[in-house]
Amino acid sequence: MEYNPRTGQYRDDNGKVIPKTQILDTIEQERRILERKIEAHSQNLISNSIDEFEWERRIKRDLKESHLKMVALGAGGKDNISQRHRGQVGAALRQEYNALFDFRKKRQAGEISDRQLVARSKFYSRSLSQSYHRSEQLTRAQNGATLAKRTLDPTAKHCPECPGYSTRGKFVPIQNVVPPGTRCSCRGNCKCTVVYRVA
Ligand SMILES: [Zn+2]
Ligand SMILES: [Zn+2]
Structure with a gap:
């Protein structure tokens, strides 16, 4: 790899x-x-x-x-x-x-x-x-990535907090995106994903 x-x-x-x-x-x-x-x-x-x-x-x-x-x-x-x-x-x-x-x-x-x-x-x-x-x-x-987009998989098991961390299809400043599992009761055992981008 x-x-x-x-x-x-x-x-x-x-x-x-x-x-x-x-x-x-x-x-x-x-x-x-x-x-x-x-x-x-x-x-x-x-x-x-x-x-x-x-x-x-x-x-x-x-x-x-x-x-x-x-x-x-x-x-x-x-x-x-x-x-x-x-x-x-x-x-x-x-x-x-x-x-x-x-x-x-x-x-x-x-x-x-x-x-x-x-x-x-x-x-x-x-x-x-x-x-x-x-x-x-x-x-x-x-x-060098400055932007990120966090997406919820609605079909996956997630906790009540996960939907609030989705950036709703938009790229936002990287520091505003909570990485999956942080401050979240499912601890990232969902299928939330983050895509990063170099602006
Ligand atoms: Zn969660
Ligand atoms: Zn999640």
């Missing part, structure tokens, strides 16, 4: 542009992989193969790895990850880690049943697409 910083598009080895839908599928695949890993850690905790600290450590490790993959995807490859990308994903990960810390404390206090543990821990996979979209916006701005 080759990334074009001017258009923000990837091309495959035959030179064919990879459609955005395929990028979104890649994010969803990674989310499912992460979800399964987290589920396995929770099952291991339930069966006492690991303790709460090890459970937390493994989830943090897997979250970090998957988020960094999303950042790289939005940046046009690992080599394009800048300090600002790192700062952005670092802040997002700290939030996840804090929530995980509180969750672990509650589990240790006996407030979380096994069933709740499995169901709720899986939710940690849902912040991945946010990291992709934030990285993409930062990357495109760094590469």
